[in-house]
Amino acid sequence: MDNVIVDSLLDAAIKAPSGHNVQPWLFSELPGDGILVEPDVSRRLPVLDPQDRELYISVGCAVENMCVAATRFGLSAEVRVRGDGSGVEVFFKCDGNVVPSLLVQAIERRHTNRNKYDGTEIPRSVIDLLSVCGADIYMRGSMQFEVVKNGIIEADKVIYGNSRSKDELLECIRYNRRESDNFMDGLGNDVLGIPDMPAWVSRIATSLALRASIQSRGDIRKLMSSPAVAAFYAPDDIAGRIQCGRNLQRFLLTATMHDVACAFIGQPCEVESVATGLASHLDLPCRLQVLLRIGHSAPPLAYSRRRPLAEFKKFKSVT
Numbered sequence: 001m002d003n004v005i006v007d008s009l010l011d012a013a014i015k016a017p018s019g020h021n022v023q024p025w026l027f028s029e030l031p032g033d034g035i036l037v038e039p040d041v042s043r044r045l046p047v048l049d050p051q052d053r054e055l056y057i058s059v060g061c062a063v064e065n066m067c068v069a070a071t072r073f074g075l076s077a078e079v080r081v082r083g084d085g086s087g088v089e090v091f092f093k094c095d096g097n098v099v100p101s102l103l104v105q106a107i108e109r110r111h112t113n114r115n116k117y118d119g120t121e122i123p124r125s126v127i128d129l130l131s132v133c134g135a136d137i138y139m140r141g142s143m144q145f146e147v148v149k150n151g152i153i154e155a156d157k158v159i160y161g162n163s164r165s166k167d168e169l170l171e172c173i174r175y176n177r178r179e180s181d182n183f184m185d186g187l188g189n190d191v192l193g194i195p196d197m198p199a200w201v202s203r204i205a206t207s208l209a210l211r212a213s214i215q216s217r218g219d220i221r222k223l224m225s226s227p228a229v230a231a232f233y234a235p236d237d238i239a240g241r242i243q244c245g246r247n248l249q250r251f252l253l254t255a256t257m258h259d260v261a262c263a264f265i266g267q268p269c270e271v272e273s274v275a276t277g278l279a280s281h282l283d284l285p286c287r288l289q290v291l292l293r294i295g296h297s298a299p300p301l302a303y304s305r306r307r308p309l310a311e312f313k314k315f316k317s318v319t
């Protein structure tokens with residue numbers, strides 16, 4: 001495949017969301033116009049994501065961005081998930097029937113929006129479009145929305161009551177502009193609304209704020225500002241997580257196209273017992289993988305950074 005096309009596909013891939021912005025993907029070439037997307041296990045979060053669930057979902061998001069971007073070049077994509085978790089093979093083929101997807105325009109614009117939302121409803125026609133992306137959508141005021149709310153409170157107690165989870169979370173934060181610009185990954189201070197000050201000062205302040213009562217209050221305030229939540233579920237194996245990531249990415253791009261903001265509600269999915277309880281109360285056929293709150297809002301405070309493409313490319317023939 002032409003180098004320009006390859007770079008364009010990879011550039012789209014790395015714009016995908018990833019748990020704690022770890023950007024856990026590596027790309028190499030496969031014979032026959034293919035790209036192998038490998039999980040970068042050096043980027044694992046052993047406490048917050050011990051089964052690499054979020055890691056593989058993130059890889060699925062990157063794969064879907066690549067497939068969507070390929071339509072710009074009249075290419076169709078065939079995706080083969082390696083069941084042993086060693087990667088996802090994506091093969092591209094010129095296909096006269098492929099028309100550029102409208103979602104291409106949303107790849108650059110999509111970002112997690114952690115603002116409080118303005119509470120306004122999402123039009124039914126947009127909810128219908130989002131519903132076909134593989135998520136159950138629960139409207140504020142419904143019994144299911146209340147179940148999610150209780151799950152957040154329960155999970156916050158577990159996560160913020162555990163010093164190991166808190167420490168790992170603190171490691172993912174970049175505490176001032178200099179750190180954010182140096183690392184180009186993790187949760188940047190500007191993305192989280194942390195003012196630019198000496199890193200040690202903001203580390204202490206952030207650490208003090210990571211208490212269940214404080215976090216839950218903020219999480220619930222933001223939840224209640226959102227007219228709906230979306231729940232993604234999938235079998236809890238490699239193929240299930242990759243497919244979940246692909247569905248999630250289509251959902252996020254579709255939402256972006258319709259100016260619907262999305263933010264992740266990670267904690268209930270990260271605590272196994274809470275995820276199991278929620279799946280049962282919400283009557284889901286398999287594991288709850290991702291929860292999003294959705295609504296309308298001003299743009300995010302800042303956009304998350306990405307490491308340079310060269311750091312992800314293991315291509316021999318393409319430099």
Ligand SMILES: Cc1cc2nc3c(=O)[nH]c(=O)nc-3n(C[C@H](O)[C@H](O)[C@H](O)COP(=O)(O)O)c2cc1C
Pocket residue numbers: 015016017018019020021054055057058061110111112113114186187264265266267290303304
């Ligand atoms: C599987 C998964 C889980 C995530 N969980 C959370 C979360 O719990 N809280 C949060 O604020 N963002 C969460 N995110 C969003 C990431 O932090 C975000 O994608 C990353 O920082 C990159 O920013 P961007 O989405 O704006 O490009 C999650 C993303 C993925 C893919």
